[in-house]
Amino acid sequence: MTSSNGRAQGTSQNATKQPHLRVIPLGGLHEIGKNTCVFEYGDDIMLVDAGLAFPSDGMHGVNVVMPDTSYLKENQRRIRGMIVTHGHEDHIGGIAHHLKNFSIPVIHGPRLALAMLTGKMEEAGVMDRTILQTVAPRDVVKVGQHFSVEFIRNTHSMADSFSLAITTPVGTVIFTGDFKFDHTPVDGETFDMARLAHYGDKGVLCLFSDSTNAEVPGFCPPERSVFPCLDRHISQAEGRVIITTFASSIHRVSMILELALKNGRKVGLLGRSMLNVIAKARELGYMRAPDDLFVPIKQIRDLPDRETLLLMTGSQGEPLAALSRISRGEHPQVQVKSTDTIIFSASPIPGNTISVVNTIDRLMMLGAKVVYGKGEGIHVSGHGFQEDQKLMLALTKPKYFVPVHGEHRMLVAHSKTAQSMGVPTDNMLIIDNGDVVELTADSIRKGDPVKAGIELLDASRNGIVDARVLKERQQLAEDGVITLLAVISTDGVMAAPPRVNIRGVVTTADARKLSMWAEREIGWVLENRWNQLCRNTGGSAPEVDWVGVQREVEVGLQRRLRRELQVEPLIICLVQPAPAGTPAYKGRTDAEPDSRPAPRGRGARDGGGRDGGGRGRDGAVPAPQRQLVAVGAAASAPVSAPAAAPAAAVVAVPAPAPAELEPEPAGRTRRRRSAATAG
Numbered sequence: 001m002t003s004s005n006g007r008a009q010g011t012s013q014n015a016t017k018q019p020h021l022r023v024i025p026l027g028g029l030h031e032i033g034k035n036t037c038v039f040e041y042g043d044d045i046m047l048v049d050a051g052l053a054f055p056s057d058g059m060h061g062v063n064v065v066m067p068d069t070s071y072l073k074e075n076q077r078r079i080r081g082m083i084v085t086h087g088h089e090d091h092i093g094g095i096a097h098h099l100k101n102f103s104i105p106v107i108h109g110p111r112l113a114l115a116m117l118t119g120k121m122e123e124a125g126v127m128d129r130t131i132l133q134t135v136a137p138r139d140v141v142k143v144g145q146h147f148s149v150e151f152i153r154n155t156h157s158m159a160d161s162f163s164l165a166i167t168t169p170v171g172t173v174i175f176t177g178d179f180k181f182d183h184t185p186v187d188g189e190t191f192d193m194a195r196l197a198h199y200g201d202k203g204v205l206c207l208f209s210d211s212t213n214a215e216v217p218g219f220c221p222p223e224r225s226v227f228p229c230l231d232r233h234i235s236q237a238e239g240r241v242i243i244t245t246f247a248s249s250i251h252r253v254s255m256i257l258e259l260a261l262k263n264g265r266k267v268g269l270l271g272r273s274m275l276n277v278i279a280k281a282r283e284l285g286y287m288r289a290p291d292d293l294f295v296p297i298k299q300i301r302d303l304p305d306r307e308t309l310l311l312m313t314g315s316q317g318e319p320l321a322a323l324s325r326i327s328r329g330e331h332p333q334v335q336v337k338s339t340d341t342i343i344f345s346a347s348p349i350p351g352n353t354i355s356v357v358n359t360i361d362r363l364m365m366l367g368a369k370v371v372y373g374k375g376e377g378i379h380v381s382g383h384g385f386q387e388d389q390k391l392m393l394a395l396t397k398p399k400y401f402v403p404v405h406g407e408h409r410m411l412v413a414h415s416k417t418a419q420s421m422g423v424p425t426d427n428m429l430i431i432d433n434g435d436v437v438e439l440t441a442d443s444i445r446k447g448d449p450v451k452a453g454i455e456l457l458d459a460s461r462n463g464i465v466d467a468r469v470l471k472e473r474q475q476l477a478e479d480g481v482i483t484l485l486a487v488i489s490t491d492g493v494m495a496a497p498p499r500v501n502i503r504g505v506v507t508t509a510d511a512r513k514l515s516m517w518a519e520r521e522i523g524w525v526l527e528n529r530w531n532q533l534c535r536n537t538g539g540s541a542p543e544v545d546w547v548g549v550q551r552e553v554e555v556g557l558q559r560r561l562r563r564e565l566q567v568e569p570l571i572i573c574l575v576q577p578a579p580a581g582t583p584a585y586k587g588r589t590d591a592e593p594d595s596r597p598a599p600r601g602r603g604a605r606d607g608g609g610r611d612g613g614g615r616g617r618d619g620a621v622p623a624p625q626r627q628l629v630a631v632g633a634a635a636s637a638p639v640s641a642p643a644a645a646p647a648a649a650v651v652a653v654p655a656p657a658p659a660e661l662e663p664e665p666a667g668r669t670r671r672r673r674s675a676a677t678a679g
Contacts, residue, residue, distance in 0.1 A: 021170045023208070023402070023437040026452050027051065027067035030408045030432050032212065032350050033090040034454075036067045037175070037404070041168055044144030045075060047082040047104065048164065048175060052093035054316070054352065059456060066094045067433065068453040069101065076102035080144030082130075084109025085177030086161035087116045088248050097457070099126035106131045108141045108149070110160035112250070115280045137162070137192060153192040155182035157223065157382025159250040159286045160189075163196070170441050171205030174396050178210050178405065180220040180384035181391055186251035187286065196395040206439055207398035211406030212383035214414035219387040221380045223251045229377035230255065230345065234263050239305040239339025241265065242368075244315040244323045245346050247273040249382075250281050252345060253311070257289045260309045267293050268300035270322035270334065271313030297333050305339060315346035317355025324355075327362035338367035345378045350407070386417055393421040400444040401428045402437055479569040480504025482514070482561075486522050486553060487576045490541055492530040493584040494522050505569045507561075517564075521556040525549060546575045 021041050027034035033053030039046040055062040072079065082104050084092055092113055098104075099121065107114070111134045121127050135141065137153040148167040155161065156178045164175040174196070181191055213220065234241050245252050253274075260267050267289075269275050281287035300308055314323025323342075325331040336342075342363055348356040363370050371378060384392070393401075401423045403414035411430050419425055429437055429444060434452025438445050481503050487496035498518040500511060507514075525533075529552050533545045550573040557571050 018440045018443075019169060021168050021173070021439040022447065023173070023206075023439065024071070024450055025404060025431065025433055025435070026069065026071065027053070027433055028090075028405050029411070029435075032405075032407065034065060034067050034094065035091050035405055036069075036094065037208075038072070039147060039166065039168075039173075040078075041146040041170075043078055044080050044146045045072075045078045046080055046143045046147045046149075047072070049085055049091040049177075050082070050094040050098055051088070051090035052097075053090065054318075054349070055456070062456045062458065064093070064457050066097060066455040066457060068451060068455055069098055071450045071452075072098070073102055079104055080147070081106040081108065083107075083141075083143070083149055083164060084113050084117070085164065085175075086110060086156060086158050087113030088158055088178070091178070092117050092120075096120040096124040096126055099129040100124065104130045106133055106143075108133045108135050108143075110135060110151075110162060111284055112158075112160040112281065112286055115284055116248075116277065119276060119280070135162075137189075138195065150195070152195045153189060154179040155185050155189070155191045155223075156180065157246075157249050157251065157380075159187055159281070165195070165199050168205075170439055171399075172199055172202065173439070174199060174204050174207045174209075174398065176207070176209045176392060178212070178383055179388070179392070180382060181388045182220075182222045184222045184224050186223050186254055193395055196392070200395050200397040204396045204398040205441070206400040206402060206437075206444065207393065207396050208402050208404050209389060209392055209414065210383055211389075211403040211410040211414040213381055213385045214389060214403065214406060214410045214417060216385040217387070218385050220383065220385045223380060223382075224255075226252070226345070226378055226380055227255050227259070230343070231259050231262070233341060233343055233371055233376075233378070234259050234265070234309070237341035237369075239337060239341065241309045242323070242326075242340055242342040243309065243311050243345055244313065244343070245311075245379075246315060247271065247277040247313055249346075250277070250286055253278060253281075254287050254289075256309075256311055256345070257287070257293065261289070261293055263309075265307055265309040266295045266300060266303055268295055268297045268308065268310045269312070270297060270310060270331075274311060274313050274322075301333070305337070310334065314359065315344055315356070316349055316352040317357075317359045319355075323363075324359055327359045327366070329366075336363060336366040336368050340368040342368050342370045343378055344370070344372035347374070347379050347381070386413075389414060389417050390421055393418055393423070398423065399427065400439065402431060402444075403428075404431075476504070476570055479567055481570045481572065482557070484518050484553065484557070484571065484573045485576060486518075486549075486573060487578055487585075488522070488526070488549065489578040489580055489582040489584075490534075490544055491580040492526050492534060493582070494519070494526060495578040495582040496585050498522060505567060507565050507567055517560050518553070518557060521553050521560065524556060525552040541580065544577070546577065549573075550575050 019042070021039070024038040024040065025036070026038060027036040028051070031053065033051060035049050035051045037048040039048065050067075053065040055065055059065070079102065082095070084095075084107060087110070092109075095107070095117060107117070107130050109117070109132075114132045114134055118127075118132065121130075133141070135151045137151060140148060140150045142148055146169055150165040150167075151162040152165055153161075154163045154177065161177065161179070163177050163179060166173045166175060179191070181193075183190065243256055245256070247253070257267060269278065278287065282289065295303065297310075300310070312322040314321035314326075318324055322331065322334075326334050326336060329335065344356070344360070360370050360372055401415070401418045403411040403418070406414070408430075415428050415430060418428060427444065429446060431437060431446065432452075434449045436447035436449060438447040482505060483501045483503075485499040487494065487498075489495050498515055500514045500518050502511070502514070529548075533548045533552075535543045553573045554571045557573075558568065561571075562568050
């Protein structure tokens, strides 16, 4: 919706020289989740939300996905504060993690969102890295010298949700956050449309608007519309009722508790987040229910099934959530009965559909009645449809428009809706994470992008899973692993036959053949690469680049397995050094000769057995080396070499940074393989 050079109507050659507002999304574009946005003017940076997303199926061992915040770390001295729109995980889930890397002077947000954030920060031990300030509707806060933010009450699937009117030196920006227009909200807190209209009459420079349901025509149904459908299923259930929904959907949970009370059922809660959110919401007055409505899960089993309702997490098929464990028969306190009615009062987030469907299938196979899907009327979205988005545009009457919070097709659909409401095509930008929107009073354009991507966190939420680790995990899952133990003396001879161990590799080759191939690769490396990998320093023992030996053997064996067997397992070579003078292993008498020519080139020693340009025999720049590359004699398995003195010192030369590539050594080419990346 913008020209190819990224300029929009009103942009001139002098636009970049004028003072301008920079808006930089680091997450939430071309995706669902990890909503994080940066507002920047002069020396001030203000953050709006900092959420997380959930991993896809290929992200083995990854617990949550965060946006790459390198830009914020580099500019942390300029951060003046953060604004939180509401308390969903895709808007506040990353804050505690980010506070470990940089401080935020103050965080302004709704009471409920900050109450939930407090628990996360206490758990992470970062309460001293910021100050939390709660706000009420129509409160105005000052952030830095250049930003003034008014909180405008909106309606969403979560209580205490706000849109933002951000006043800047170049004009007023409306940032909608997540919203829909619900005229009969469960908590009675209606959308403050009058305030939006006020800013629309004064003049809105740019609207940044939620695009999640931009493809869906009409108005989004009100949250209260699910009440009669839930009531029908609960009242007709013959046995226990088990309901799963988002713990943070306070309005939905409030209605479920109301229906439990109406139908004479006691409520048992399962799932840490469900317990925490309900406790916080009741404490702050966002949820009202008598204490005797709740029964500990250990005691609720003693009640008749007809008087029981279990409310739990697991609506997205999360492997460790309560309902997922129940579906697998792994929960210590709850087992599925054939008389159970299980209700999924949520729709799958994109990417979670397979997990949800598998959970539903398992529950059905256990004999339960499972209620799910749009046709049952048990779930409505918290994000506005096309008519909601048109109403937002009509109220704010923006000069410029940028759709946010959605996948690419949603952004395109939202832009078409804005065009139908009179916003010129040249006054819109469709952007991606890391793109920079530069705004002046009379122009909008794309500036130079900043670094953006993802950070993958393991289950501890502390360890970062980098691209190399993720690639190796994918290789392990898809093709298995082969470990190889090579005994090599410091004078460059193979002192024992290689030991090969196979795990998870589907192959027709027997262990003897794999060992023979490994022997040939080790022999080739010693014959053709040893002079590059070993250097005499004048001491009693030469300096050997064992990392380079390991890498050369791995690459050669990978190439052979791909050619001979069409498999690409992860190969780990462990080198056991032996002292100089150790008798050489003669090799197998049935081994086929190696007819490959010796390598050509300058033969510079580069720490990885690669040519001087830093690439391996396969033509690809290798990943960073593993730390464990050599095993001392005392730590290794027994081998058939003669007893040896203590192993020579192992010197691991770091792999150099990729440089200009040189021609490949003859006889050592292989096709490139695209690497899995974390970005």
